[in-house]
Amino acid sequence: MSALKAETHPLTYRVNLAAPLDLKGYEAQDGYAALRKVVKEAPGEVTKAVKDANLRGRGGAGFPTGVKWGLVPMGADAPKNKYIVCNADEMEPGTFKDRLLMEGVPHQLIESMIVSGYAIQASRGYIFLRGEYVLAAERLNRALAEAKAAGYLGRNVLGSGWDFELFVHTGAGRYICGEETALINSLEGRRANPRAKPPFPQIAGLWGKPTVVNNVETLSNVPHIVNRGAAWFQGLSQGKTKDAGTKLYGVSGRARKTGCWELPFGTTARELLEVHAGGMKDGLKLKCWLPGGASTDFLMPEHLDLAMDFDTIARAGSRMGTGLITVVDDKQNIVSVVRNLEEFFARESCGWCTPCRDGLPWTEKLLAALERKQGREGDLEVLEQLTRFLGPGKTFCAHAPGAMEPLQSALKYFRAEFEACIAKPAQAAA
């Protein structure tokens, strides 16, 4: 069993990737204690606890979870059908935390869904799991069946008078499904194009009914907040930041010991890279890093001492995103790295709105030419213009603005490398 303690590592102390806890084992370690507790209380109590704890969304946007739940219509006049949906479509490049939770402690997510479903009095819950997570699907379905047999799901959950059904829905690919409203369309069996907001899903989401969509890691915190209280949760970040709780942080790229760890919220990127990941590999030097996925602005080595929290990273001109950093070493050509990123975003655009559908392939094409050293005068200005045309407010969803983040920051920090890719007139003629 792991040496981690429930008090300091609530999300991961029960993780066992080789043989995850079954129902009995999970129950023996506080499993379903939160559910037993909440069904004796009013649903609003759970939402209040989550609000007091200042739990913020771990999917990348950092929206306060309790506030999101608070927008759902409650009481006798509320629609009969309401939904809680878990966004388990982990596909943000560089992110590998939700897989760990689902494969390592599947019952925790099942319990989290039921407790959170109770808070908004949902009639049904769906775990929207990406199709490639085969092992997670198998383990979640097994946990689901055990929970159902134990009476934690179905009619009259633990005698509370509340009925709740839960399903694991597996997807069929496409990054855009991680966007909240695109996910809802996909769950309805449609193409995963995003929807216009408002109306927000909390009012009119899945099948037009009130729907809450939360990330795996976000939801997994809820039973612990219920069991141990808001003050304990606030204390988990050890005063490193005003954000509360722990965070699953990680490092990928060419570092020595890449991995994912549950640490106090606000741990610095330097600690992640130098202590937990053991520094860069093979004498490589850090050139720049993505704080939390492909859709976050690059930061530089001088930013390593910043606390990895939403506001601090935002002030440095980026976003914490998912909090799993990708390190780029000094042997990499930044133009190639950005070309790889934009190729991804261009391919994954759903094609719904014009700036994204046409702007991303254009961006990719310009970068590919630059990578071949066949850039033309004015290309960098066009790229800069694209970062504005595809920026916030110009598109239906955050896909294109997210795609522009690594590009705009790479142009800011490494302009000379891009300029060196512009063919001299003599070369261009040849």
Add this chain to the structure above:
Amino acid sequence: MESTTPIIKLADLPKVEPFVLHADDRAAIEREIHHYEDPRAASIEALKIVQHRHGWVPDGAIAAIGEVLGIPGADVEGVATFYNLIFRRPVGRHVIKLCDSVSCYLTGYDDVKKAFSDRLGVGLGQTTADGRFTLLPICCLGACDKGPVLMIDQDTHFDVAPDRINELLERYK
């Protein structure tokens, strides 16, 4: 009335293989419908059920699924062509999906891709002449600490180095 010669003769049209939805598949799709408030929501799962049997989704399956769900075939086709894990063309017996997202790119994707292409004699999106393998790119597989990562069918393989490829392929006949 003047007799006319048809511009297109029926016999010249490409043959569409008649498609019959397997009874087990129909039953499986009907079971899925109960998971949702609206039968349409089972469309993705229905496509996966058909693909599991045939390896891909044949043309005739589109209308057949539409009929079971009570939605137009065009809607089923719209869904089938949107999602990258649904194949609307035949694929090899085994499908290799190479993660080409940033962390795998940084840890050696280019070399792994080249090794596969050289060994199999195909590029991305192509199937080997013997119908054994199809090579596809895929977005981040969520195991970035163990890159390069790839999937072959339902199996995920981590820390893939070009010199491991022959041994890996031998496991898939």
